[in-house]
Amino acid sequence: MNTGELTDLGQQLRVDSVRAAAAAGSGHPTSSMSAADLMAVLLAHHLRYDFDRPAHPGNDRFVLSKGHASPLLYSAYKAAGAIDDEELLTFRKLGSRLEGHPTPQRLPWVETATGSLGQGLPVGVGIALAGKRLDRTGYRTWVLCGDSELAEGSVWEAAEHAGYEHLDNLTVIVDVNRLGQRGPTRHGHDLDAYARRFQAFDWHTIEVDGHDVDAVDRAYGEAASTKGQPTAILARTLKGKGVEGVQDREGLHGKPLPEAEEAITALGGPRDIRVQVQEPPAARMLHSVHTGDFELPRWDKGEEVATRNAFGEALTALGTGRGDIVALDGEVGDSTRAEFFAKEHPDRYFECYIAEQQLVASAVGLASRGWVPYAATFAAFLTRAYDFVRMASVSGAGINLVGSHAGVAIGEDGPSQMGLEDLAMMRAVHGSTVLYPCDANQTARLVGAMAGLEGVRYLRTSRGESPVIYGPDEEFPVGGSKVLRSSGQDRLTLVAAGVTVHEALAAAEALEQEGIAVRVIDLYSVKPVDRATLRRAAEETGCLVTVEDHHPEGGIGDAILDAFTDGRPVPRLVRLGVRTMPGSASPEEQLRASGIDAESIAAAGRLLVEEAVVR
Structure with missing residues (x-):
């Protein structure tokens, strides 16, 4: 297209918006x-994209970070x-x-959901990383x-990362129109400030x-010819460009134009220009091919692991067998064991x-390109990225998140390092899966299972060693649980997950010596929860004690209550959890x-059974 045709295309995009x-x-x-002019030139001259084959491996990838400008994107799709x-x-x-804001759940040409501002560039960095290092x-x-x-x-986390990685396949186009939602932006039209x-x-x-x-x-x-640097x-643009009554004026953000027909006339009226977008080059990607046989690691019962x-050993084995597995670290790989x-x-x-x-944004970007990411950091630090986790769900992104150093059981480091809100946080994400293993073999199986799930998957791991209680061939279906102790005389059920499973087993042993038969359920799948097993335990024992190394709000206790929302009694x-602000102490002292240690669990169970008998 020549200059006049590009200008006309920009006007068409404005009119259609x-x-x-x-x-x-x-x-x-x-x-x-x-x-509109920025989009017109990109669409007509520089974007290489086959709209009939959005999954074409050679397609350029376009991310509309300012997702509220979706009318422009849809107008471009029409063109x-x-x-x-x-x-x-x-x-x-x-x-x-x-x-109102585009999502890949609805449209195959959308790379990632946007609308929560500041997310498009970080995810774009993840996509560019895939393009440069993998695809x-x-x-x-x-x-x-x-x-x-x-x-x-x-945005600046993304900018630093892109510069450090020399992502010369990444271009960010900043529409500096000077006006935000409530008035002028911080730097207005000062392009040099941004530069x-x-x-x-x-x-x-x-x-x-x-x-x-x-x-x-x-x-x-x-930008396309620049090597070694992102561009x-x-x-410099004007908000409402082309219509005198709204151009560069405050107070019109998020509103249709007051005189739409007059504005359309001022813009030259409707047009029906069709753009022949450049075809992408022939390309193919092989990362989905499994590269060899592999076995998950195995441990013997009684080992302390x-x-x-x-997690680290299982992920490494999974990566050996599957070439589409990638791992991401937040500079704590020596602690999370992602370094394996x-x-x-x-x-x-x-x-x-x-x-x-x-x-998390990099994981979303990699997932959009067909990779299966596992992103690991301390459970507590994932709270910083929660908006990205939430938007990953809106995108329908398939990402695996792993939070280590969960709960007070980490010991002396204190509350700033303790994940005590993570189960609630991840359970609240639409379509999420939340898993909390208690031993090494269970962890390995769940790490493998996560790769085949959809949506946001979260695995909670623990810092300290714990005894292996399951054999290496035991199966752990997502949505299930394990009944570790039961009898026809059970008067109480203890429900635990992760580190508290071992405390619950010790408490059950102590209560049995007092003549109180106790059932113990390992609720390794916190979401989805095993409703059938929980309901059966409630019917047969009448009393439940939940015990979790997590704040009571939103954790295992609340997950269990979900099993009784169908109207049944x-x-x-009794819900045991971390109700105070921890300090520094040994793991045993913290529990x-x-x-939530064995002695406290036994005391709660004893009191509950006695009250049940009295009543």
Whole structure:
């Protein structure tokens, strides 16, 4: 396309953005209008993409980080022939694929869900990492950001990581339109302020008039030819460009234009330009092919093994047998034992340093390219990345998260290092799976099972050694549990997971010596929970004690209550958990102080049974 045709295409994208928002009665047309020329040039001259084959391994990848500008994205899809005008005007309506913020759950051309600002570039970094280090098919990753979201710290985690990794296959296009939701942005139209920040992280920067299509075209070409550095194109634009009544004016964010028909006329009216997007080069990817046979590690009953060690060994074995397994670390691989994988499979190991948002975002980006990521850090530190976990679920991303050093059982390090909220956090994620093994063989089996699951999967591991209680051939289906002790005379059921399983078994032994028969359930699958086994235990014993190395809110106790939400009577229930703020102490002292050691469990069970008998 020549200059005039590119300009016309930009106007068409503006008109269609206005029309879509007007039809919906909501949306962000002014944010779309500022970036229309940027999108027009990319679509017509630089993007290599087969819309009929969104999974084509040679396709460039495009991420709309400013997801509220979805009318622009959908208008571009129309110009490319991926959707028609009738569908464009279903924007934001019930049942439409064209949601207010785009998601890959609805549209095959969307790489990742955006809308929570500051996420597009971090995920784009993950996609670019896949392209440069794993896929190697030559595709580029393009990310369109807004200037407002550059206030997010996650953007600068991503910028530093991309610069460090020399991701010259990554280009971020910043739509510097000066206006945020409530008024001017921090730096307004000061492109140099943004350039200095990106340059500090070893990016190549280009400052450009975002409405000069020829200058934008040259900038994209320069970005594609830059070697050894990612490129940031900083484009000065005007929000609401082309319509005098809204252009560069405050107070119009997130609203359809007040006089849509007049605006459309001012923009030259509807057009029906069709763009022939460049075909991607021929390419193929082989990472899904299994590279050989493998066996999960095995341990004998009675051995003392930390579940974090079992995780590291199992993941390494899994990586030997499956070439699509990748591991990511938040600079704690020596503690989480992810470093075991690094030593055997360094080409598929990604060090994200202490940047948990980028850790999870990289996993999402890698997963979008068909890889199966396991991202590990301390359970407590995953709280920093929770918005990325939440948005991974919105994206339908298949990622495995592993949180080590969970609970007070870590001992002397104190509460800042203790994951005490992680089960609640992960259970709340839509479609998530939450697993908490108690021994090495169980851990290895669950690590292997996670690779075949969908959605966000979370495995909680422990720092200290614990006895192996299961044989290496035992099966642990997700959604199941294990009844470790039972009899026809049981008067009480103890339900535990992870470190508290061993405490519950010791408590059951003590109570048995007092003539109180006790059932013990290992609830290794916290979500989905084994409702049938729990209901049967409640019917047969009448009393349940849940014990968890976690705060009571949202953890195992709440998971168990989910088994009794069908209207049946809730059993007599005591919930033991960490109810105080821990300090520094030995693991044994921590469990005792929190009331979740064997002695405390036995005391609670004894009291519950006595009260049940009296009543």
